[in-house]
Amino acid sequence: MSSAFAIEVNELRKTYGRQQLVAVDDVSFHVNKGELFGLIGPDGAGKTSIFRMLTTLLLPEKGTAKVDGYDIVADYKQIRKTVGYMPGKFSLYPDLTIEENLRFFATVFGTTIAQNYHLIEDIYLQIEPFRNRRAGKLSGGMKQKLALCCALIHKPTVLFLDEPTTGVDPVSRKEFWEMLKRLKAQDITILVSTPYMDEATLCDRIALIQNGKILSINTPQIMIQQYPQQLYAIKADQMYEMIKALRKYPEVMDCYAFGEYAHVSFNGSFEENKLKTYLKTEGLTQIEIKPVPPTIEDYFIKLLKH
């Protein structure tokens, strides 16, 4: 079955429990073939529920979705054969070794490790020295690499990665994204979720999601261009005192810490010298003010606030 999109989601909805908690609230989006698409949002935004519906592990309450042109309800058996899924929670067999887990997944999908070894080679080589170690005894970083190998070994058309980098240190996160870039070059469509805003720019397109609703879908570059005001980075000798002072300043629209600076946007025009004088009278020194380009995180904060 052929389709223009790798993933097509139309008004998908999921509610849990007696309290009718809406986890996924009429979500629609599509992912092009070969695209690296990111679902970016905090815990509880509905990312995992979307993944579980698309991988046919959870029935939607309403709406439709297709993966590779197959319907997630009617054609669930087809989808299970063709997609790869790495859940957020480690779900391999802890009592099997690295090699046994990988062979198990290859066999279940009717293939062999040798047949698709090229797909996993550069990831597998990093854990191969420990191939006889039980998966339950592996470190977090190694578990993550093994899980990715197991999700890839049957050469999936679409790869679902649910928060693969959560709780992982910045160095390992960077390495993981380099692996994803190489996979993308192999024509595998990737849907990945993450709570880390800085990973958004590594995706082709992203959806920002909060409380079960998609707030915005676009390329990271366009989102940044859509930021409505000029953003300034401001710094002084005492960060918290400065933020408190800025929030009292009438022209300040938003002000929040961002690394060593505070990011600040203004209502209408603002005069740099006037602001500097004000901050000085508030007892601050070493004041620095400069315009900066916004990031996806700034854009997300703007959407949450307004």
Place this chain on the structure above:
Amino acid sequence: MEYVIKTDRLTKRFGDFTATNEITFEVEKGEIFGFLGANGAGETTAMRMLCGLSIPSSGTATVAGFDVYSQTEEIKRNIGYMSQRFSLYEDLTVQENIRFFGGIYGLSNREIKTKSEELLEQLGLKNEAKKLVASLPLGWKQKLSFSVAVLHQPKIVFLDEPTGGVDPLTRRQFWDLIYQASAKGITVFVTTHYMDEAEYCNRISIMVDGKIEALDTPANLKSQFKTSSMDQVFYQLARGAKRSD
């Protein structure tokens, strides 16, 4: 200068594996101290020793003036602790959680009553006081959890990845609470995987393979490693790590 934490060659071995290897550092009163490391670098083990949960193999340390070998109960009474995983009892209401933790920390009923009113007011949770914690959004849970951890005015509060998975706006509101606590003289000892949060600390240490490889203010570390971002400082240090979690 008053130190709330003081360690000298603090070490923890498990068999022939040295998780924390001779770390020596001090944390001043009221300081916001970031305790960073690559996965498996030994920060969790170090933090457990400082909280009185694990007896060191060698070296010395005092926390809030108490010895980590012989006065672990005194340490536990004088610190606050919050982690991403263990926060509050979901099946208790907001008010019940406050009363429970106040009781655990030995506050009198009257103190609990005053503190809990103060806290609900400050967090804007007055209307939610009788709601189950399970029904609160994650960001509110984290803020409440922090406030409960400092309810007994500890000398120091340990925060283990307090903002993991929280949205960027709530993450910043959480840091406002940290700054407020620090301004009241509570020392804050915090771990995080967000490098922008490392910038919010007065000083940070970075552990690699069981040792503290760098310790200074964010500004000094950046100039020492000749880079403009903490991300890069961390990357340069942790890239060579032999252990990974």
